[in-house]
Amino acid sequence: MTSVLYDVPGPRAILRNRLIAVATVVVIGALAAFLIYRLALSGQFSATKWGLFTYTAIWEQILAALGKTLAAFGLAAVLSIVVGFVLAIGRLSDHRWVRGPFMGVTEIFRAVPVLVMMMLLYYGLPSIGVRMEPYWAVVIALVVYNGSVLAEALRAGIEALPRGQKEAGYAIGLRKSGVMRLVLLPQAVRAMLPVIVAQLVVTMKDTALGFIITYPELLYLAKQLSSNVQFGRPLLQSAFVIGGIYIIMCLILSGLAKWFEIRMRKSPKAKGGAAGTPTETVPVQPGDPRLHEAGTTTEVIATQGR
Known part of the structure; x- marks a missing residue:
């Protein structure tokens, strides 16, 4: 028996797939059990190492570091989207003298790693007499990199639209700016929303690079907590707690994006035809x-x- 896309597995194939699935589960379970055993054997579950997180003052520091992380991410996310739109529209210009510089800026910013950009802004600018706060070094580095990546995603989304969409906009009397703003961009944003959200998640995680330039965000605090000798240097414990906070923030961001996508699908303006x-x-x-x-x-x- 066959299907349009694949051959339906027979009895032997079904048995083989089940055996592979069982073996995979057993291997993963064995690795997890071995990891838990090693953690317990090395005393990672002891009350001494986890006792650091029973103090209110520690959680106040964690909340303060979380605020620093969200402050950098919030401004960087908004500015990255704005820069992405500007660079994408500039790269789609019909004039070569406009399209060329935008393409050059986008490619250069995409090629420079975020950490290198942060270090250039924080450690390099003082050599020419310009000093920059760690916060602005983190934000600017995140904006120029993620903005250029979002620009390419938006440009790809616009160019992937059927050519008839643009021609229909011109046919009803819209100018080029109106076609871009009312016809192409809304469809491109809707189509590339998963890519935009994924890049914003990357932006949030890249704020952790700020600890290299002494920006007091979550990872910087985790490094300080892990060096506490009184509680046995709780390195893994700090990593678990701070890593869990990052996971929660990314899940919240993905949930908000999913909710926004559902709202856009239900919106009458998102559907074809006149309401x-x-x-x-x-x-x-x-x-x-x-x-x-x-x-x-x-x-x-x-x-x-x-």
């Missing part, structure tokens, strides 16, 4: 005079309420 003019398919019997107007079709489209 308030639903259509229905009306069957036509042989001999009906409407067949001469509709050609050889056996159905015509009628507007409800006529």
Whole structure:
């Protein structure tokens, strides 16, 4: 028995797949058990190492570091989206003298790693007499890199749209700016929303690179907590707690993006056709005079309420 896309597995293939699945689960379970055993054997579950996180002052420091992380991410995310739109529109210009510089800026910013950009801004600028706070070094580095990546994603989304979308906009009298703003960009953003969200998640995680330039965010605090001798240098414990906070933040961001995507799909503006003019398919019997107007079709489209 076959399907359009694949051959339906027979009894032997089903048995083989089940055995592979069971073996995979057993191997993963054994590795997890070995990891837990090693953690317990090395005393990682002891109350001494976890006792650091029973103090209110420690959690106040964690909340303060979380605020620093969110402050850098929030501004960087907004500016990255703005820069992405500007660079994408500039790269789509019909004029080569406009398109060239935008393409050059985008490619250069995409090629420079975020950490290198942060170090250049924080450690390099003082050599020419310009000092920059760690916060602004983190934000600017995140904006120039992630903005250029988002620009390429938006440009790809716009160029992937059918050519008829642009031509239809020109046909109804829209200028190029109106076609871009009202026709192309909304569809491109809707299509590339998963890519945009994924890049924003990367932006949030890249704020952790700020600890290299002494920006007091979550990873910087985790490094300080892990060096506490009184509690046995809780390196793994600090990593688990801070890593869990990053996971929660990324899940919240993904959930908000999913909610926004659902809202966009339900919005009447996101659907084709004019709102308030639903259509229905009306069957036509042989001999009906409407067949001469509709050609050889056996159905015509009628507007409800006529």
